[in-house]
Amino acid sequence: MAKHRLLIKSAKQVVQVVNNGARVLTGKDMRHLSILDASEDGDDGLSVGLWMDGRICAVGPDKEIQEQYDDSQFDNIVDATGQCLVPGLVDGHTHAVWAGDRVHEFAMKLAGATYMDVHKAGGGIHFTVGHVRDSSEEELYAQLKQHASRMLAAGTTLVEVKSGYGLDVDTEMKMLAAIERAKNDRSLPIDISSTFCGAHAVPKHKTAQEATTDVVDVQLPRLQQLMDNGQLHVDNIDVFCEQGVFSVEQTRRILTAGTNMGLAINFHGEELHRLNSAEMGAELGARAISHLEKVSEAGIEAMSRAGSIGVVLPTTAYILRLTPPPVRAMIDAGMAVALGSDFNPNAHCLAMPIVMHLACVLLHMSMEEALVAATINGAASLGRADTQGSIEVGKQADILILDVPRWEHLIYQIGSHQHVIRDVVKNGVVVHSRAET
Ligand SMILES: N=CN[C@@H](CCC(=O)O)C(=O)O
Numbered sequence: 001m002a003k004h005r006l007l008i009k010s011a012k013q014v015v016q017v018v019n020n021g022a023r024v025l026t027g028k029d030m031r032h033l034s035i036l037d038a039s040e041d042g043d044d045g046l047s048v049g050l051w052m053d054g055r056i057c058a059v060g061p062d063k064e065i066q067e068q069y070d071d072s073q074f075d076n077i078v079d080a081t082g083q084c085l086v087p088g089l090v091d092g093h094t095h096a097v098w099a100g101d102r103v104h105e106f107a108m109k110l111a112g113a114t115y116m117d118v119h120k121a122g123g124g125i126h127f128t129v130g131h132v133r134d135s136s137e138e139e140l141y142a143q144l145k146q147h148a149s150r151m152l153a154a155g156t157t158l159v160e161v162k163s164g165y166g167l168d169v170d171t172e173m174k175m176l177a178a179i180e181r182a183k184n185d186r187s188l189p190i191d192i193s194s195t196f197c198g199a200h201a202v203p204k205h206k207t208a209q210e211a212t213t214d215v216v217d218v219q220l221p222r223l224q225q226l227m228d229n230g231q232l233h234v235d236n237i238d239v240f241c242e243q244g245v246f247s248v249e250q251t252r253r254i255l256t257a258g259t260n261m262g263l264a265i266n267f268h269g270e271e272l273h274r275l276n277s278a279e280m281g282a283e284l285g286a287r288a289i290s291h292l293e294k295v296s297e298a299g300i301e302a303m304s305r306a307g308s309i310g311v312v313l314p315t316t317a318y319i320l321r322l323t324p325p326p327v328r329a330m331i332d333a334g335m336a337v338a339l340g341s342d343f344n345p346n347a348h349c350l351a352m353p354i355v356m357h358l359a360c361v362l363l364h365m366s367m368e369e370a371l372v373a374a375t376i377n378g379a380a381s382l383g384r385a386d387t388q389g390s391i392e393v394g395k396q397a398d399i400l401i402l403d404v405p406r407w408e409h410l411i412y413q414i415g416s417h418q419h420v421i422r423d424v425v426k427n428g429v430v431v432h433s434r435a436e437t
Pocket residue numbers: 095124125128240268271316342344345346
């Protein structure tokens with residue numbers, strides 16, 4: 001008899017998100033979630049079965065799965081009576097490798113300083129760069145591991161993580177090495193998509209033009225070497241395209257050099273000023289562009305046509321009191337929207353359930369849209385929608401078991417996700433269970 005890894009049975013709802021193999025949901029399709037509901041369908045309960053390799057082999061009513069499989073075929077059986085299953089969450093944008101907090105800057109911002117006031121005074125990213133340059137790879141890795149473990153406990157099973165607090169070749173590669181260790185650490189069961197962001201700020205004593213040349217002629221060639229010899233496996237290229245940081249043309253030069261190395265474009269655009277970087281990114285075939293608070297109608301149209309995904313970051317808009325990105329216009333124009341926590345020392349929030357809540361209240365997304373943005377579309381923004389982002393046969397079993405009668409409680413109960421999430425299943429293994437309350 002074929003052995004299987006896990007059976008989750010008797011669930012009340014299984015929120016598959018999609019059930020037809022769709023790899024991304026755009027525009028109005030983001031409103032429609034595929035949900036199996038036992039009480040509405042007249043079933044006793046719902047089951048999800050997993051193969052030994054951690055992929056999903058069956059989704060459906062308990063009775064049907066029982067007919068297909070014998071309980072003894074499963075190594076482990078989890079009873080989810082009355083509970084709800086949703087896919088593991090995807091965090092599409094983080095700066096999770098850093099050292100030195102910036103709580104003092106939070107106080108400055110509350111007293112009226114803007115993000116750019118702090119940045120230009122040598123704080124912000126520059127403050128963190130100083131601490132990261134002074135830290136060893138080991139120390140950075142220890143910090144990242146703690147952040148990633150907390151993300152996992154908050155339901156994130158796939159996360160994008162950037163470099164960008166080095167701004168010189170050695171420190172940038174040190175950050176990427178710390179991320180690589182996290183990717184390979186079997187005791188840290190979270191999937192990571194890694195991003196080179198050597199152009200996150202203009203380092204002190206350099207012009208933006210000099211910094212651009214350093215990224216293109218020094219940092220990217222070193223990265224190529226480390227990728228060629230198998231020491232690093234980096235997925236994406238990023239630039240902070242912003243007035244007073246990198247211009248659209250400098251950004252274009254860096255992103256083009258990155259794509260020539262096979263990296264996917266996933267950059268910061270249109271955050272504080274409208275520079276028309278969305279149009280530039282769409283023209284280059286960007287897989288994703290983040291922030292977009294200031295994106296124009298033409299930028300939205302261009303992204304929609306190019307299939308570039310907008311990764312919106314509600315915590316940043318909230319903490320910096322920015323006008324939020326025009327998500328309704330994006331969705332109306334047929335764009336795909338994903339969500340990220342933007343976890344960094346400026347925006348110290350790594351919990352995607354809180355991010356989804358803020359997306360609903362501040363960005364006027366529906367709960368269905370927020371879940372799509374934090375699952376299948378997040379996976380698509382990282383090129384992982386073929387394996388993650390939905391509960392479908394053949395996909396990796398990254399599943400949250402929620403101890404609530406309807407899945408929406410995950411978003412509604414702001415700040416209580418640690419109680420709502422009973423178990424986090426990663427690749428078919430229960431890797432986190434909530435503490436008893
Ligand atoms: N805007 C640029 N980068 C980050 C902030 C990083 C930092 O302040 O340390 C962001 O996405 O919000």
